[in-house]
Amino acid sequence: MTGLLPAPRPPLEGAIGSVAGGLDFVAIDVETANARRGSICSIGAAVVRDGVVVSTHSWLTRPPAGLDHFDGINISLHGITPGMVADQPSFADRLDQLLELSGGLPLVAHNAAFDIAALREACVAVDREWPTTDYACSLIMARRALDLISYRLPMVAAECGVDLAAHHEAGSDALACAHVVLEIARRRGADNLGALLAGLQVLTGRLEAAAWAGCRGTSTYAGPQLPDVAADADPEHPLYGQVMVFTGALSIRRQDAWEAVARCGAVVEKGVNKRTTMLVVGDGFTGHDPADFWTGKAAKAVLWRERGHRIEVLTEGDLVDLLAETRTSGVRDAVLA
Missing domain, CATH: 3.40.50.10190 (BRCT domain)
Structure with a gap:
């Protein structure tokens, strides 16, 4: 799904950086071969500049060694088989492509906790430092901005009037994520990603070579605290107080x-x-x-x-x-x- 839209501007030099600019970001999605998050077999990306999707990309990749077995349930979701990735570039090579494409821009994913954790685990599996990037989560944004019975990507996309062409195809999911963020920004009157996150009371996630901090809401659930809440639970966990x-x-x-x-x-x-x-x-x-x-x-x-x-x-x-x-x-x- 590469080349369907105008080519992106040349990437900025340096590590993926701040969300303080305009509506400029790269929406991503990964698909995995099995239950291990690092078993990445496909990566999708949609590059957004000035609030416009300027290019889309969908790449197959060989999962890291040791994480490269395919489970039937995963194949049934995304349709990717071992034979389809056998001659594809390695995860490390595909990560280089993603970082070159994304230079200077933050990443956004729907349920970024999954996608960023997948990148972390895959990097560990190939003995590579984690990339340095700011990131945000369109699922958390949707929970703050919309009142839905479910915040899975198909339902959020439908609410936002976004066409999700093929759920669990990485390029399609990344493109839908990008348009969801743009629609939420339009509804909130936000002209840059930083302002959108601030208005929704969502903190930017950060991934660095040796540490990470998740994208999360800045205020926790304020409903009734019943006596069974674990005393040592992390108050920033998405289930805390539910x-x-x-x-x-x-x-x-x-x-x-x-x-x-x-x-x-x-x-x-x-x-x-x-x-x-x-x-x-x-x-x-x-x-x-x-x-x-x-x-x-x-x-x-x-x-x-x-x-x-x-x-x-x-x-x-x-x-x-x-x-x-x-x-x-x-x-x-x-x-x-």
């Missing part, structure tokens, strides 16, 4: 899921009510339409939303991604340990 209800079967024991979210500072309740902020739908649910949420608890969530209460619906995959972010900052030594 009141969560589960419905349907999960691939892990329900008790294990309850304990996992409690360690992140969430409160688990058995029924949906006006305190509920998140509903996790199991049974392999992957739909996009609230009408497809067929359980009684899901129906109650829709009803409470109609009454003006914000409740977000998560799939099990969404929950797994959130639980994987056990820390909101860290150093490379901790990853290597």
